[in-house]
Amino acid sequence: MQIVFAAFTALAGLVAVLVGAYARRQTRRIVSAGCLAIALVKPAPPGAGRGLLQYETADGRVVEIVSPVPLPEGGSVRLSYDPEDPRDVVVDGHHRAAVDRGFVIAGLLLTLIGAALAISGG
Numbered sequence: 001m002q003i004v005f006a007a008f009t010a011l012a013g014l015v016a017v018l019v020g021a022y023a024r025r026q027t028r029r030i031v032s033a034g035c036l037a038i039a040l041v042k043p044a045p046p047g048a049g050r051g052l053l054q055y056e057t058a059d060g061r062v063v064e065i066v067s068p069v070p071l072p073e074g075g076s077v078r079l080s081y082d083p084e085d086p087r088d089v090v091v092d093g094h095h096r097a098a099v100d101r102g103f104v105i106a107g108l109l110l111t112l113i114g115a116a117l118a119i120s121g122g
Contacts, residue, residue, distance in 0.1 A: 002121035010114025013107045020103025027100065030090045034080035039091075043073045055079065057086045069094040 039055035042064075050067040057063060063086045071077060071091070078092040 003118055006114045006117035006121060009117060010111050013110025013114060016103045016107030016110060020100045020107060023103070024097065024100040026088070027090055027095055027097070030080050030082050030088060031095070034090070035083050037079055037081060038076050039079050041067065041071045041073050041075050041077060053077070053079065053089070055081070057081070058083065061086065063087065065089065067091070069096070
């Protein structure tokens with residue numbers, strides 16, 4: 001039974017490592033190769049916890065998305081967006097690198113715990 005628990009623990013750790021690493025890679029890619037825009041922060045729609053970001057892409061399209069981070073409404077923010085998918089954005093100054101690193105670290109710890117349980121479970 002302990003080997004099953006060890007396998008699930010290690011698998012959960014591996015998933016967390018992959019999620020954190022992918023998020024860090026995407027953020028770095030969008031910030032370095034993405035297009036810049038100034039977005040208007042609009043009020044949140046009823047039932048939503050975060051406001052809307054409205055901005056114009058380099059090709060003239062107006063995009064409106066739910067903000068990936070909480071922001072005070074009524075102002076404007078600078079963001080980077082993926083030109084292939086303008087709905088994929090990183091708000092300047094809100095990269096969430098600590099959260100992504102936390103996923104990687106927690107995942108590595110879970111993977112090590114799973115391996116230790118597998119070894120000690122014989």
